[in-house]
Amino acid sequence: MKNEKSILRHYFTILKTSSFVILCLLSTLAYSKDLPLYFYGDMSSNEWYGAIQGLQEANAQGKFLQLNYKLIHKTKLDDVKADKPYAVISSLSPAKLRQALLANPQIPFLNISSIAEPFSRLCTPNLFYIRPHPSSLVAAEAAWKAEGRIEAKAVLWHHSFKKYAAAQLNKRYKKNTDRRMNSESWSGWASVKLFSDTLARNGPESEISIVNFLKKSLAFDGQKGRDLFFNSYNYLEQPLLVIHDDKIVAEISTSQLLSAESGAFSCK
Amino acid sequence: MKLILAITAIIVATNTMAATNRAFVSNERSDSVSVIDILTNKVIKTVQVGKRPRGVGISPDGNEVYVAISADNAIAVLDPVKMEVIRTFASGDDPEAFAIHSNGNLYISNEEDAMASVYDPRTGALLATIDVGIEPEGVAVAPDGTRVAVTSESTNLVHIIDVPEHTIQNNVLVGARPRSVVFSNDSQIIYVTAEIGGEVKKIAADTGNLIKKTTLPDQNAKPKDVLLSRDGKNLYVAGGRANKIFILDAESLDHKNSIPVGKRVWGLALSRDGSRLYTTDGLDHQVTVIDTKSEKVKAVIKVGKFPWGIALDD
Numbered sequence: 001m002k003n004e005k006s007i008l009r010h011y012f013t014i015l016k017t018s019s020f021v022i023l024c025l026l027s028t029l030a031y032s033k034d035l036p037l038y039f040y041g042d043m044s045s046n047e048w049y050g051a052i053q054g055l056q057e058a059n060a061q062g063k064f065l066q067l068n069y070k071l072i073h074k075t076k077l078d079d080v081k082a083d084k085p086y087a088v089i090s091s092l093s094p095a096k097l098r099q100a101l102l103a104n105p106q107i108p109f110l111n112i113s114s115i116a117e118p119f120s121r122l123c124t125p126n127l128f129y130i131r132p133h134p135s136s137l138v139a140a141e142a143a144w145k146a147e148g149r150i151e152a153k154a155v156l157w158h159h160s161f162k163k164y165a166a167a168q169l170n171k172r173y174k175k176n177t178d179r180r181m182n183s184e185s186w187s188g189w190a191s192v193k194l195f196s197d198t199l200a201r202n203g204p205e206s207e208i209s210i211v212n213f214l215k216k217s218l219a220f221d222g223q224k225g226r227d228l229f230f231n232s233y234n235y236l237e238q239p240l241l242v243i244h245d246d247k248i249v250a251e252i253s254t255s256q257l258l259s260a261e262s263g264a265f266s267c268k
Numbered sequence: 269m270k271l272i273l274a275i276t277a278i279i280v281a282t283n284t285m286a287a288t289n290r291a292f293v294s295n296e297r298s299d300s301v302s303v304i305d306i307l308t309n310k311v312i313k314t315v316q317v318g319k320r321p322r323g324v325g326i327s328p329d330g331n332e333v334y335v336a337i338s339a340d341n342a343i344a345v346l347d348p349v350k351m352e353v354i355r356t357f358a359s360g361d362d363p364e365a366f367a368i369h370s371n372g373n374l375y376i377s378n379e380e381d382a383m384a385s386v387y388d389p390r391t392g393a394l395l396a397t398i399d400v401g402i403e404p405e406g407v408a409v410a411p412d413g414t415r416v417a418v419t420s421e422s423t424n425l426v427h428i429i430d431v432p433e434h435t436i437q438n439n440v441l442v443g444a445r446p447r448s449v450v451f452s453n454d455s456q457i458i459y460v461t462a463e464i465g466g467e468v469k470k471i472a473a474d475t476g477n478l479i480k481k482t483t484l485p486d487q488n489a490k491p492k493d494v495l496l497s498r499d500g501k502n503l504y505v506a507g508g509r510a511n512k513i514f515i516l517d518a519e520s521l522d523h524k525n526s527i528p529v530g531k532r533v534w535g536l537a538l539s540r541d542g543s544r545l546y547t548t549d550g551l552d553h554q555v556t557v558i559d560t561k562s563e564k565v566k567a568v569i570k571v572g573k574f575p576w577g578i579a580l581d582d
Contacts, residue, residue, distance in 0.1 A: 060382065060402050061423040064439035165421060165445075168379070168403055197424060200441055219424075219444045221464040225490075227444065 033067050035204055036083070037192065038074045041091030047112050048073075049177045050188025051089055056176070057189075058196030067204065069196050080104050086199065086210065089191045094127065101127055108211050110195060112187040126211045129235045130187045130194075131156060132254045140240045140252045152244040157186035160248060161241060164225035186222070190236075194220040194228070231255075288348045288581045291537065291546060292333050293555055294321035295572025301335055302555075302571035303351050306539070306582060309557060309567040313351045317344040323365040324577040327389070328372055333579065334389055336363040336376065343374065345389065348581050357392030360385045365448075365577075367407040367416065369431070375416050377404035384418045384427075386434065396434045401425045406448035410455035415473060417458050419446035426460050428473055438476030443467035447492045452518070453500045459518075461491035461505060468494065468505060470521055482521040486510040492534050497560065498542030506533045506547060513547060513558065525563050529556040537578040548575035 037055075041047055051071055058069045072085070077100040080088055088109045090097055094117050101109055101124050109127045116134045140154035159170055159180035173181040173189070181189070195210075197220055202213040215230055222228050228238045235254070242250035290312075291304040301321060303313040318337030325334050326348070333346040336359070343359045343366075346352065359376055360383065366376040373395060374387045384404055386396040401420025408417045415437070416429045426446055428438040443462025450459050451473065460469045466489035470479040484491060490508030496518060497504065503516040509532055515525040530549025533556075537546045544566070545558040555575060557567040 057402055057422065061425065064401065064423070064425055064427070064436070065441070165403055168422070171380075172402075197444075219465065221444045223422075225464070227465050 033204060034070055035062075035067060035196075035199060036070045036072055036085045037195065038072055038080060038083075038085040038088045039090070040074055040077070040088065040097075041112075043073055045091060045188075046179065046182060046184035047091045047188040049179060050173070050181070050185030050190075051192050052188075053173050053176060053181075053185070054189040054192025054196070057172075058192050061196065061200060065200055067196075067200060069192070071192065080107060086204070087195045089188070089195075091188075094129075097127065098124075106209055106211060108195070108214055110191040112184075112191050114184075123233070125215075125234075127234060128214060128230055129233070130191050131183070131236075132238070132240065133233075133235055136235075136254045137240065140242065140254070143252060144242050144250055150244050150249075152242045152249055154240045154242055154252065156183035156238070156240065157181055158241050158243055158248055160246070161223075164221065164223050166223045169223045190220075190222050194218060194222070194236075287330060287540075290348060290351075290581050291555070292324055292326070292335070292346070292348070292579050292581070293535075293548060293571050293575045294324045294335055294577045295553075296320055296322055296550070296574040296576040298572030298574075299337075300572045301333075301346065302575070304555065304569055304571070306544075306557075306580065309569050311569060311571060314572060315346065315351055315353065317346070317353055318342060318356065322576045323363065323376075324579045325366060325368045325374075326579045326581050328368065328370050330581055332389065333581070334366070334368070334374060335577075336366055338362050338364055338379070343376075343387070343389065355392075357387070357389065359387055360394070360397075365405055365407050367409040369409045369416075370413050375407050375409060375418070377407050377418055379403050379405065382420070384416070384429070398427075398429055398434050398436065400427045400436075406446065406460075408449045408451050408458070410451045410473065411453055412455040415451070415455065417449045417451065417460075417473070419449050419460060421445050421447065424462075426458065426471070428458070428476060437474075440471055440476040440478075442469050442471075443481075448494050450494050450496055450503075452496060459494050459496070459503055461494045463490045463492065463508065466491060466507075466510075468503070468516065468521060480521045482516065482523070484510070484514050485523050486512065486514075486526070489514070493536040495536045495538050495545070498538065502560075504536055504538070504545055506536050508532055508534065511549075513545065515563065527558055527563055527565065529558070529565065530554045530568070535575065535577040537580045539580060540582050546578050546580065548578050550574045550576065 055071045091113045093115045112130045137154045224239045239251045293302040301315045305312045319339030321335045323336035335344045342356045344356045360378040362380040363376045364379045366374045384398040401423025403421040405421045406419040418427045426440045444464035446462045448461045466484040469481045489510035491505045493506040495504045503518045505514040513527040530552030532550040533547045534550045535548035547556045555569045559566045
């Protein structure tokens, strides 16, 4: 009996999650201006589910502004040049994106992978890093421990975060996917949201390139309570959450952590 | 219809019962309302109202006080004289803020439903629902009764809605996390606060066009409530974690003065004659009373935990 309930629950969860994805994708059909975003990465990943949540919320704004975002899963990077999507979201290694990046300088690539690159390779103008450089996470943990505190882990997001309407985002995501939002899903969500909000403000037909607008005029808080922005390496400056025993014990900003790690190096 | 609404507004304004001279303060974490005698600045009663009280307002005739009890998905109705809950009515999921039309109807932001709803508080009847952006928050009714504005916090929009049609006339992109909105006295302009970036925008209500914007002169400013002085010349902005009230010139949005108050100042209310501004200071569990002429703090009154909203019956 217990086993049957478990199976039923499992199928219900799959049905709910699939319905959410299908509804999100179908909801994009009704509006006037289609704005395709390409996604490169695993469709069963938290990043993908986060991006789908971001798509739903982007279109919740877009329906009032006659903008219709479409998230399209892709595998061939050559499609970027052929189709010219408005943005590329990728959880692939940045090294794999290199050729596509250079061939399409007007298209922003939003990198949501956690794979580190050497600082000397960071300065591609149209590559934006949603997750902090791994050295920032290490630096945040070291800064926390430096004052004799308990061991803790620095992350982008945590399911128990409540401030700045984070609780509502966690609740929406859990309701739609039956998963807890974590750093991976937050980075997927944030990539779509920050791009869609930027496009809405800039206008899809604007003369100003989206790459420039993202760099200079981003107005996005990521439910973290402050203006996030891309630094000179195109890393998204943001508060990190310090976690101990599955609880948030501190918030530390990435500001200064990256520059401390990278020394005098700068893209400028 | 619009003429009828305007006439109703005038009739209601001249047909109110004698004021109790009380302030009603919702305490978000005490599940209560503190009642303050505004002649003595003393708390005279604390009323348990329901879970997570936030938005608070008084009916146009002064006979009832409404409190959004968010976690109970309801509105509690208090008798301002007896200072007790006389009834509650269901108001949709997670009512946060609301504004009261001169015809007595409540325009409520339902945070979790991405919806604004219209209720008749006398009967508890749901009259209309309006789809808005994610996490709607601030609500304002134009003084002439012909429009309502609703901010959606996670969609960064302010929706300007026609009354009584309840159709959206304009959707205006504003700063990140818009919190509160107020109409000018002639109903032609709206002022919107956006928490992230400490921004205030002045927008033409009929076109949705941006007239001016400003950033508050304090990097800690996370503006929440916004109110206009009775003469329409000054804009009062609750600065959130800046722990200040910012006074802006309503025409130019130039910063005129800042008044330090308690921690995380959130809600605002102005006395009928405009001489006193009341603030709820959430983290200090207090209400601050400001003399608007001298722009000095006149009194500080301890209330319940995390005071959120405030309404005056004066």
